[in-house]
Amino acid sequence: MRSAAWIALVVIVVLIAGYAFATGGSPRREAPVWLTAQRVSHRGMWTGGSARPENSLAAFEAAAAAGFAVEFDVHSSADGVTVVVHDSELERMTGADVLVEDLTLDELKELRLLGGVERIPTLEEALALVDGRVPVFVEIKNEGEVGALEDDVAAQLTAYSGDACVMSFNPYSLARVAEAEPDITRGQLASRFKGEDLPWYQKLLLANMMMNWTSKPDFIAYDIDALPCPGVTVQTWRGRPIFGWTIDNADELAYAESYCDGFICNPGALDE
Numbered sequence: 708m709r710s711a712a713w714i715a716l717v718v719i720v721v722l723i724a725g726y727a728f729a730t731g732g733s734p735r736r737e738a739p740v741w742l743t744a745q746r747v748s749h750r751g752m753w754t755g756g757s758a759r760p761e762n763s764l765a766a767f768e769a770a771a772a773a774g775f776a777v778e779f780d781v782h783s784s785a786d787g788v789t790v791v792v793h794d795s796e797l798e799r800m801t802g803a804d805v806l807v808e809d810l811t812l813d814e815l816k817e818l819r820l821l822g823g824v825e826r827i828p829t830l831e832e833a834l835a836l837v838d839g840r841v842p843v844f845v846e847i848k849n850e851g852e853v854g855a856l857e858d859d860v861a862a863q864l865t866a867y868s869g870d871a872c873v874m875s876f877n878p879y880s881l882a883r884v885a886e887a888e889p890d891i892t893r894g895q896l897a898s899r900f901k902g903e904d905l906p907w908y909q910k911l912l913l914a915n916m917m918m919n920w921t922s923k924p925d926f927i928a929y930d931i932d933a934l935p936c937p938g939v940t941v942q943t944w945r946g947r948p949i950f951g952w953t954i955d956n957a958d959e960l961a962y963a964e965s966y967c968d969g970f971i972c973n974p975g976a977l978d979e
Contacts, residue, residue: 778874778971846896
């Protein structure tokens, strides 16, 4: 009996130590003050029509002019240019049944967002437009091999004179940024991953932020529909700011305020 108790105790200690390591311990530095200073406009301050589509320069200008931080998504084009667009498939926003990665920048620039005059911006164009007026949150969309996209984002943000950070669901993308430019503030995106085409063990690891040992995030951005949850509570105890996404209205904003330090909002929650 005594042996069994000791074995059980050792197993518990090992599991606790493994969890503590996997979830990243405490952050190695203080999060910058600007990180949570204002609400973050999710894909800019967009409208439902073609005048100011999501992830367009017009949407970013409206957000920056109103004093909201700007969040946007980036992919890599076929010729290695970092471009701002959420979906890897372009049909929803442009009507073209093609992948971002299959078109060069010139070919992407021929497309129009929602049939209007706005085009898919490059990261360089988005940063130039914001020009340090408000913080920028760059979400790296990469489910494949990390490397060129992460390196380019890191290089451009290092050269940028304004406040900026990177976020990603992919912990290896954040690890690559940390390797290339460790001073860039990093955020681990997570959710319960319900309905996602992932193996159960990947969902378990990612939902509980058990890949933080490699991404080493400064903050966590979590799906508000999954809050509260123990994994986020642990990250709060450790001193990482928590962002809630994506907040659509005043009621959701009020709910998120109970659990979060920062708020990633669609237009319906920006003026509340």
